[in-house]
Amino acid sequence: MTETKKGFSIFSYINICTIIVGVFFLVVLAVGAIVGISFTNMLYDCIMRFSRNAILVLAMLPAIRSGMGPYFGLPVGIVCGLLAEVIAIRNDFLSWGFLYVSVVLAILISIPVGYAYGKFMNAVKGKEMIVGVFTGFSFIAFFGIIWHIIVPRPNIWYWWGPDWLITTIQLDQVNANLILDKFLSFKIGQNITVPTGTLLTIFLLCFLIYLFFRSKPGIAISASGASPMFARAAGLHVENNRIVASIISTALGALGIIVYGQSFGYIQLYDAPMMMTFPAVAAVLIGGATMRRARVLHVILGAFIFNSLLASFIPMSNVLLSGTDAAVLTDVIRQVVQNGVILYALIQFCKGKQGK
Numbered sequence: 279m280t281e282t283k284k285g286f287s288i289f290s291y292i293n294i295c296t297i298i299v300g301v302f303f304l305v306v307l308a309v310g311a312i313v314g315i316s317f318t319n320m321l322y323d324c325i326m327r328f329s330r331n332a333i334l335v336l337a338m339l340p341a342i343r344s345g346m347g348p349y350f351g352l353p354v355g356i357v358c359g360l361l362a363e364v365i366a367i368r369n370d371f372l373s374w375g376f377l378y379v380s381v382v383l384a385i386l387i388s389i390p391v392g393y394a395y396g397k398f399m400n401a402v403k404g405k406e407m408i409v410g411v412f413t414g415f416s417f418i419a420f421f422g423i424i425w426h427i428i429v430p431r432p433n434i435w436y437w438w439g440p441d442w443l444i445t446t447i448q449l450d451q452v453n454a455n456l457i458l459d460k461f462l463s464f465k466i467g468q469n470i471t472v473p474t475g476t477l478l479t480i481f482l483l484c485f486l487i488y489l490f491f492r493s494k495p496g497i498a499i500s501a502s503g504a505s506p507m508f509a510r511a512a513g514l515h516v517e518n519n520r521i522v523a524s525i526i527s528t529a530l531g532a533l534g535i536i537v538y539g540q541s542f543g544y545i546q547l548y549d550a551p552m553m554m555t556f557p558a559v560a561a562v563l564i565g566g567a568t569m570r571r572a573r574v575l576h577v578i579l580g581a582f583i584f585n586s587l588l589a590s591f592i593p594m595s596n597v598l599l600s601g602t603d604a605a606v607l608t609d610v611i612r613q614v615v616q617n618g619v620i621l622y623a624l625i626q627f628c629k630g631k632q633g634k
Contacts, residue, residue: 295623296566296579303587310594318469320593324586329459329476330541331561333483333534334554335581337527338562342572343491344523345503345516346399348559350410351524354395354417355531356551358387361421363536363545364447373453377540384532389525396524400517411555418552425547447545455543476537483530484574490526499523503570560584560620584619591615 310320334352341349349355362383363376371379395413402409449455461475490496502509502519509516539545562572565580 295564296583299564299587299619299622300583303583303590306587306590306594310590310597313594313597315593315597316469318467320590322470323589323593324582325470326473326541327585327589328582329473329480330538331534331558331585332480332578332581333530333537334558335561335565336480336483336487336574336577337530337534338558338567339487339572339574339577340499340523340526340530342562342567342570343496343500343503344520345506345570346406346410346520346523347569348407348562348567349527349531350407350555350559351395351399351414351417351528352531352555352558353414353551354391355388355528356535356554357417357421358391358528359384359532359535359539360545360547360551361424362387362532363539364425364547367447367452371452373457376452376454377457377536380536381533384536385529388529388532392525392528393521395528396521399524400520414555415552418549422548445546445548445550447547449540449543449545454540457540458537459541473541476541479537483533484578487526487530488574495519495522556620556624557584557616560623563623564619587619588616 307317307320311317334356337352337355338349341347359380363380365383366376366379369379398413399406399410449457456473458475458479459471459473462478463471463474465471491500498509498514499519499522501512502514502516503523506516509519535551561580561584562577563580564584565576565578567573567576567580
């Protein structure tokens, strides 16, 4: 199955959802400038939030291309990454050694887990989204027991809450705080520090995924997702291609949480990763992805617009709500805006699904 070559136009890759949310983001920036918020501070927040979340959004792409829809099982991949980091810390790896071991272990753990998740999705074909949500939540609940068994080691952990419950691990204890962000970083002006290492990692993974989907295995996955009946007639094994896509998405989710954690400076266990799925799904949909079509450009565009909107909205609401209980109201409004954008993206996605 071949595609007709056309001249590149960004408007052929985006949809009305991208335009509306993008316009809303520009309005927020304009209001922020009017009320006196520093544009450089907002730009720095946008860059940092994008760099933390982009790989988690990228994990959506293989699943969508394979026909499974957005990777609602993202917590499965996230837990694989967290487990890799915990094992690396328990074995006293520090700094870059901790990062390398975490990445290798995350990929190794993701292969069997992604295979099992792909087999499960093949068994519930047509209901991947709702089953994926509950699978991810169940996986996190199950690992609540695992963390309680393998984590406690008081001499290096940062304790939070009751003495028997460790939910947060500070990465400065293993010299891995901002390790990628600081690599080759440089300043623009006084307030903007560009996290070069993290951005290079994001664009490297995006480039590798781009190359993969231009190779024969990637084209086979895309063909299986675009038209399963045609793919079977052409001799492709649709179920196996979905499993390969599941493994890649799981590995990207695992790598994404490692990058996310080093940028924040700590690892959060237990229920913390539970609600990271819907922002990632919304971001790729806002970028212009559809039921079976997703490209690297959709990932980058959606991750930037969605995360930049939230990053710029928080300081603006703090200024507008000054003189009130700003901390509480700001968080409430942030939740309303974030969940509203997610709901809008999912509604547009479901409309597109019904139209297929």
